Amino acid sequence: MYKFLLCWRYLKARWIALASIVSVTLGVATMIVVNAVMSGFQHEMHVRLKGILADVIIESRSFEGLPDPEAHLALIRRHVGQEVESATVSVHVPAMLSFQVGGRWITRPVTLIGIDPATCASTCRFAEYLQHPANRSRVSFQLHEGGYYTRDPEGGEKAGVRRGMDLAGWPWRRWRARQRLSAAQGTSPLEGQAKKPQGNEQSSSRDLVHLELSAAQLRQSGTSAQAAAALYESLLKQMGYRLVEKQISPQGDLELLAAPGVGGADEQSLPQDPFAAAGQQEQKTFDPAREQYTGCILGMAIASVRRSDGSEDFLLLPGDDVKLTLPTAGTPPKAVTETFTVVDFYASKMSEYDANFVFVPIDKLQELRGMLDPETGTRYVSSIQLKLRDPSKAAQVRDRLRKVFSSTYYVVQTWRDRQGPLLAAVQMETAILNVLLFLIIAVAGFGILAIFFMIVVEKTRDIGILKALGAHSTGVLGVFLGYGLSLGMVGAGAGLALGLLFVHYLNQIADGLGRLTGHRVFDPSIYYFYEIPTLVDVWTVAWIVLGALAIAVLASVWPATRAARLRVVEALRYE
Amino acid sequence: MNEQAIPAQGHPLLEARGVHKAYRRGAHRVEVLRGVDLAVVPGEFVAVVGQSGSGKSTLLHLLGTLDVPDQGQILFRGRRVDNVSARTRDRLRNASIGMVFQFYHLLPELTLLENVLCPWMIRYGPWAYWRRRRELESHARELLARLGLGHRLYHRPKELSGGEMQRGAIARALITQPELLLADEPTGNLDSRTGGEILRLLASLHREQGLTIVMVTHDPQVAAAADRVVQLQDGRVLAADQPAAMRAAG
Numbered sequence: 090m091y092k093f094l095l096c097w098r099y100l101k102a103r104w105i106a107l108a109s110i111v112s113v114t115l116g117v118a119t120m121i122v123v124n125a126v127m128s129g130f131q132h133e134m135h136v137r138l139k140g141i142l143a144d145v146i147i148e149s150r151s152f153e154g155l156p157d158p159e160a161h162l163a164l165i166r167r168h169v170g171q172e173v174e175s176a177t178v179s180v181h182v183p184a185m186l187s188f189q190v191g192g193r194w195i196t197r198p199v200t201l202i203g204i205d206p207a208t209c210a211s212t213c214r215f216a217e218y219l220q221h222p223a224n225r226s227r228v229s230f231q232l233h234e235g236g237y238y239t240r241d242p243e244g245g246e247k248a249g250v251r252r253g254m255d256l257a258g259w260p261w262r263r264w265r266a267r268q269r270l271s272a273a274q275g276t277s278p279l280e281g282q283a284k285k286p287q288g289n290e291q292s293s294s295r296d297l298v299h300l301e302l303s304a305a306q307l308r309q310s311g312t313s314a315q316a317a318a319a320l321y322e323s324l325l326k327q328m329g330y331r332l333v334e335k336q337i338s339p340q341g342d343l344e345l346l347a348a349p350g351v352g353g354a355d356e357q358s359l360p361q362d363p364f365a366a367a368g369q370q371e372q373k374t375f376d377p378a379r380e381q382y383t384g385c386i387l388g389m390a391i392a393s394v395r396r397s398d399g400s401e402d403f404l405l406l407p408g409d410d411v412k413l414t415l416p417t418a419g420t421p422p423k424a425v426t427e428t429f430t431v432v433d434f435y436a437s438k439m440s441e442y443d444a445n446f447v448f449v450p451i452d453k454l455q456e457l458r459g460m461l462d463p464e465t466g467t468r469y470v471s472s473i474q475l476k477l478r479d480p481s482k483a484a485q486v487r488d489r490l491r492k493v494f495s496s497t498y499y500v501v502q503t504w505r506d507r508q509g510p511l512l513a514a515v516q517m518e519t520a521i522l523n524v525l526l527f528l529i530i531a532v533a534g535f536g537i538l539a540i541f542f543m544i545v546v547e548k549t550r551d552i553g554i555l556k557a558l559g560a561h562s563t564g565v566l567g568v569f570l571g572y573g574l575s576l577g578m579v580g581a582g583a584g585l586a587l588g589l590l591f592v593h594y595l596n597q598i599a600d601g602l603g604r605l606t607g608h609r610v611f612d613p614s615i616y617y618f619y620e621i622p623t624l625v626d627v628w629t630v631a632w633i634v635l636g637a638l639a640i641a642v643l644a645s646v647w648p649a650t651r652a653a654r655l656r657v658v659e660a661l662r663y664e
Numbered sequence: 665m666n667e668q669a670i671p672a673q674g675h676p677l678l679e680a681r682g683v684h685k686a687y688r689r690g691a692h693r694v695e696v697l698r699g700v701d702l703a704v705v706p707g708e709f710v711a712v713v714g715q716s717g718s719g720k721s722t723l724l725h726l727l728g729t730l731d732v733p734d735q736g737q738i739l740f741r742g743r744r745v746d747n748v749s750a751r752t753r754d755r756l757r758n759a760s761i762g763m764v765f766q767f768y769h770l771l772p773e774l775t776l777l778e779n780v781l782c783p784w785m786i787r788y789g790p791w792a793y794w795r796r797r798r799e800l801e802s803h804a805r806e807l808l809a810r811l812g813l814g815h816r817l818y819h820r821p822k823e824l825s826g827g828e829m830q831r832g833a834i835a836r837a838l839i840t841q842p843e844l845l846l847a848d849e850p851t852g853n854l855d856s857r858t859g860g861e862i863l864r865l866l867a868s869l870h871r872e873q874g875l876t877i878v879m880v881t882h883d884p885q886v887a888a889a890a891d892r893v894v895q896l897q898d899g900r901v902l903a904a905d906q907p908a909a910m911r912a913a914g
Contacts (some may be wrong), residue, residue, distance in 0.1 A: 091785035098773035554769045557730060558836070559758025560786045561751055657730040658722075661765065 091555070092564060096571040100579065105544065106572075109537045110580040113637050116533040117584025118591060120526055120633045121625075125592045127522065128629070129622030131515060137439040138511060141202075141213045141446070142504035143177070143474035144483045147490065150498055153418045154180060154460055154469035161473055168493050169486050174478045177208035178470040180454050184415035186391065186447060190404045197391060199447045201415055203454030206230065212476040215448075219386065220254075220434040221407075230384030230450050232432045234259045237407055241436070241619070248619060249400030251393070262408035262430075266378035314343045382410060383453050384432035390444035392434060407431050413447065418458045418469065425457055530640060537644035541573065545648040552652050553660025566653040573645025574638065581637040589625065596620045675742060676703040677876050678727060678844060683736035685722055696722045698899035699736070706843065709870040709877045711890035718896045720880045721848055727878060728761055728846045729753040740844075758787050762837025766849035768829040770821040770836070777817040780804045780836045787840070807835050811865070827858035834865065838875075845869070847879040851886055863889045 100106060147165075149155035158178045165173065180203035187196045206228040210216040216225050220238045223229070235258040241248035256264070314337045322332050322345070334346040392405040405411065409431050416422035429449060436443055451470070455461050460469035477486060483503040490501045505512060545552075552565055591598065599610040599621060611621050685697040696719040704710050714720040725731045726738055729745050738746040745756060757763075770779045784800045785793055793800070808814055811831045821829055830850060837845055847866065851859030867889050869875045879890060887893045895902035 091782060093790060094778065094785065095771075095773070101773075550769065551771050554771060555782075555786070556754070557728070557757065557763050557765075557769075558783050558786055559754045559756075561754045564786065658725050661725075661730075661769070 091560065092567045092571055095568050096575050099544075099548075099568075099572050100575050105540055106576055109540045109576050109641075110583065112533040112536045113577055113580025113641060114584040114587060116530045117581050117633055117637045118588035119529065120637075121585065121588030121630055122591050122595070123522070123526060124629050124633070125588075125623040125625045126595070126621060127519060128624040128626055131519065132624050133622045134515060135512075136214075137437060138508045139214065139504050140437050140439050140442050141215050142507055143213045144477040144480050144504060145475040145486050145490065146472055146500075146502050146504065146507065147475070147494060148472040148500045148502075149470075150500060152422070154471040155473075155499070156462070156469050157467045158470045158473060164493060165473070165475065165490065169489055172477050172479070172482055172486050174476045175208065175211045176473060176475050177205050177212040178451065178473050179204050179209070180451055180458070180460065180469075181471045182415055182454070182458065184413050184447065186387075186411055186413055188405055188409065188411040195404070199388075199391065199413075200445045201413060201454065202446055202448050203451035204228075204448050205451050212474050214437075215435075218435050218437045220389070220436060224433050230386070230432055232258060232262065232381045232384065232408060232430060237433075243619070249396070251401045251403070253403050253406055257407040259408065261406050262381070263378045265408065266376075269377070314341050318343055318345065377410070381430040381432070382428045383430070383450065385411065385413070385429035386433045386435050386448040387411070387431050388443040388446040389434040389436035390440055391447070392431070405431055407433055413449070415454075415457065418460045427457055530636065534640040534644045537573070537576070537641055538647065541569070541645050541648040542651075544572075545569065545652045548652070549655060549660050552655050553657050556655075556657040557661065562653040565655075566649050569645055569649030569652050570642060573641050573649065576645075577638040577641025580641065581634045584637065585630065585634055589630075592623050592625055595623055675705070676739075677706045677708075677741060678702075678704040678878070679737075679739040679742075680723070680727060680733075681737045681739065683723070683726060683733040683738065685719070685726060685731070685733050696899055697726070697733070700896070700899070700901055702727075702894060702901065704844075704876060704878055706876050707870075707874045709867070709889075709891040710879070710894060711887035711892070712878065712880045712894045712896055713884055713887045714882065714896035716882055719899045720882075720896050723896065724846055724848050724878065724880045728763055729757055758783055759840060760842045760844060762834075762840070762842040762845045764830070764833050764837050764845065764847040764850050766852040768821070768826075768833045768853075770829055770832055772821055775818045775820060776808065776813065776824065776832050777801070777804055779821070779832060780808060780839055782836060783840045804835070804839060807839060808832070811835050825858075826854050827861060830854060830858075830862050831865065834862075834869075838869070843876060845875055845877045847877065849881055850879065851881070851883070859886070 147155075147161070155161060162176055165176070182201050182203075184199055184201035185196055186199045187194055189195070204215070210228050216228050219225050219228070221233050221236060222238075223233060223236070235255075237254050237257040239251050239254045241251075253261075318335055318337065322335070331348060332345065333348050334344070336344040338344070387405065393401045393403050395401050410428050411431060412426055412428050414424050414426045417425055435446060435448060452468075455468050455470075461467075462469075475486070477483060483505070487501050487503050487506070494501055555565060555568075556562075596611075603609045603611075680700055680702040683697050683700045684695070686693050686695045688694075700719075700723055702710075702712075702723070712720045712723060722731070726733050726746075729738065729740075732738075732746045736746075737744050740756065740760070745753060770776070771782065774782070781800060781804050784796075784804075788796065805814070805817065808817060811834065813828060813831055813835065816824060816828060816832075821832070824832065830853075834845075834850075845866075850866065851862050854862065863886060866877055866879070870877050870891075877890070879887070881887050884893075
C-alpha cells in the first residue's frame with residue numbers, strides 16, 4: 090500500500106521530478122510531431138510519385154510499341170483477371186513542343202502521352218489533376234467556354250492567383266483570333282480600344298463581366314451615361330459577351346453586367362462582328378475563333394511561371410494553339426508536326442511530371458505516328474496499365490505477368506519498381522531521421538537516470554526508515570520503479586496531448602511564427618502544397634508512448650536497485 | 665554462554681550472545697562490538713549507556729535485526745533471528761519491534777497520521793489495507809490523541825515541533841502493538857524539558873502497559889529513567905547486569 094501512497098506523494102512533492110517529466114513530455118511530443126510531419130510528407134510524396142502510374146505497367150521494349158492491345162488484355166484477364174479492376178492503354182513518345190509568346194517561338198522537349206479519355210480516369214490518377222471542374226468528372230479534349238480554376242482548388246485561401254486563368258477557354262481563343270487577324274490586316278480590332286476582357290479587376294465572378302462607372306468618372310471623360318452604355322455594350326458584344334443587365338441610377342452612375350455569349354446569344358452577336366465575318370472569308374476551312382484543333386492537355390509547369398508568393402503567370406492559356414513535333418513509328422523515325430489546341434492543364438504538383446507531360450487523345454497520336462496497320466486495322470500502344478482491386482498485391486500480379494510476357498519483348502513493373510530509387514532514398518531518409526530522434530530520446534532517458542539517482546540519494550534516509558519499519562527490499566524497489574513508471578506516464582501523457590495539439594494546430598503555429606519573425610516558416614512555392622502535411626498514425630503514436638514508458642522504467646531500474654540494496658544501518662546514519 | 669546475562673525472572677524476550685561486529689572504514693577494520701552479551705526479559709526497561717563510539721547504536725541495530733552480527737547470536741523469544749532470511753526479519757521488525765530514533769525519522773512527504781499508519785501499509789497490500797482502513801485509521805487517531813497529538817493529524821513533520829515529532833515517532837513504533845520498543849537516543853535532539861516529557865512517556869508506557877524497552881543513550885541522567893543500566897565501553901559490556909531490585913537498593 091505504501092508504495093502507491095509514496096509514489097503519489099513523491100510525484101506531487103518533488104519538484105525535481107518535474108524536470109524528468111518535462112524531458113519525457115518534450116521527447117514524446119517531438120517524436121509525435123516529427124513523425125506526423127514526416128509521414129505527411131511521405132504520403133504526399135507517394136501520391137505524387139505514383140502520379141499517373143497505375144499499379145502494374147506492361148511496356149513494350151520496342152519503340153513501335155506492342156500490337157493489338159485487345160489481345161494482350163484478353164491474355165491478362167485470363168491469367169490475373171480476378172485481380173484487375175480496370176485497364177487502359179497509352180502511347181508514350183518524346184516530342185518537341187513549340188508555341189509563340191510575344192511573337193517568338195519557344196520550343197521545349199516534352200514527353201507526349203496518348204491516353205484513352207474513357208478508360209484513363211478510372212485506372213490512373215489523372216482526371217483529378219486537371220484544372221477544369223468538368224474535366225475532373227469526365228475527361229474531354231474539347232475546349233470549355235470558361236470556368237477554369239483561377240486558384241489552385243487544393244490550396245484554399247492560401248493559393249496564389251493564377252493571372253489570366255479567368256479568361257481561359259473560348260473567350261481567350263476568340264480574342265486571340267481577332268488579335269491575330271487584326272495584326273495581319275494592320276488595324277486595331279476595336280479601333281484602338283482593344284482591351285483584354287478584364288476579368289480579375291472587373292468581373293464579380295469568373296464568367297461575368299461587371300462594369301461600374303460612377304457619374305464623376307463619366308463626367309471626366311466627357312460622355313453621358315447613355316452614350317457610355319451604348320459604347321461598352323457594343324464592345325462587349327464584339328468580345329463575345331452578351332449584356333445581362335444595364336442600370337443607370339438617378340445620380341448618373343452606370344452599371345453593366347455581361348455574361349459570355351453562349352449558344353444563341355453568341356450566334357446572334359457574331360454575324361454583326363465585321364472582323365469575324367472577314368475571318369470567315371479568308372479562312373473558309375478553319376475559323377480559329379469558332380473551331381479548335383485536336384485538344385491537348387499541357388503539364389502546368391510548361392505553361393506557367395510560379396512566383397514566390399504562390400501566384401502564377403501564364404505563357405499559354407487554354408484556348409491557345411501549340412505545335413507538336415514527334416517521331417513516327419517507322420524505321421528510321423521521321424518527324425511529323427501537328428497543331429493542337431490547349432484545352433486544359435495537368436497539375437499533379439510533381440514538378441518532374443508537370444514540366445514534361447503533354448497529353449493528347451491516343452487515336453490521334455496513333456494516326457500521326459503510323460501505329461495503325463492499314464490492312465488489318467490493328468493499333469499499336471506503348472504500354473498497358475492495370476489498376477488492381479487490391480493494390481498491395483501488385484508485386485504478386487507483376488510476377489505472374491512476367492511468366493506470361495517474355496522479358497525479351499516486355500517490361501512488366503509495378504509503380505514502385507518504376508520509382509524505385511526515389512522511394513529508396515525517402516526510405517533511407519526516414520530511417521536516418523528515426524535514428525537521430527531515438528538519440529534525442531536516449532538523451533532524455535539519461536536525464537531521467539541522473540535525476541533519479543539524485544532522488545535516491547536524497548531519499549536514502551527515507552529508504553532506511555521504510556526498511557526499519559519492516560519494508561522489504563522488493564517493496565523499496567517497487568516504490569522507485571513505480572515512481573519511474575508514474576513519471577513516465579505523466580510525462581508521456583502530457584507529451585501525447587501536447588504533440589497531438591501541436592500537430593493539429595501546426596499550420597496556425599507556423600503562420601504565427603512567420604508573423605512573429607517576419608520569415609515564412611513554410612513556403613508553399615517550394616513544395617507546391619499550401620499547408621504542412623501531417624499524418625498521425627495510431628500505431629506510431631502508441632509505439633512512441635510505450636517506448637517512453639519503457640525508457641522511464643529502464644532509467645529507474647538502476648537507481649531503484651541501488652535504493653533496494655542500501656544497507657539500512659548506513660541509510661539511517663545518513664543525516 | 666554467559667549465565668549472568670540471563671536475569672532470574674523468566675525467559676528473556678531478547679538476547680544477544682557473544683556478539684561481534686566490525687566495520688570497514690576504507691582500509692581499516694574497526695571492531696565496534698567485541699563479544700557483547702545481553703538479555704532483556706519481558707516487561708523490562710533497559711538503558712544501554714556508553715560514550716559515543718562505544719558501539720551502543722550498533723548493538724541496538726543488531727538487536728533490532730537491522731544488521732547481522734559477524735559472530736554470535738541474536739535471539740528473539742528464544743529463537744535465532746540473525747541467520748534467518750531477510751524477509752523473515754522484515755516481518756519480525758514490522759510485527760514485534762518498534763523503533764524510535766534520535767532524528768525522529770518521519771517521512772517528510774506524509775502527514776503525521778499517514779506516518780503513523782506506515783507500518784500497517786507496509787504489512788498489508790493495497791486491497792487488504794483498503795478494506796481495513798477505517799479500523800486502522802481510528803486506531804491510529806486514538807493512539808495519537810492519547811499521546812496529545814490529536815490536533816496534529818494532518819500536519820506534515822516539518823510543521824511539528826521536535827517533541828511532537830518524537831511523540832509521533834513513538835506512536836508509529838507502537839501502532840502495531842509490538843512487544844519490544846528500541847529507542848536510539850530518543851531525547852538526543854530535544855531540549856531537557858521536552859526530553860523529560862518523552863522519558864516520562866516511555867516510562868509510563870513501560871509501567872502501564874508492561875512494554876519492554878531497550879534505550880540507548882550517552883547521558884547517565886537519561887539512563888536513570890530505566891530499570892536497569894548496562895554500561896558499554898570499547899565494544900564490551902562494562903558493568904555487569906544488575907537486577908532492578910539491587911540497583912534500587914544500592
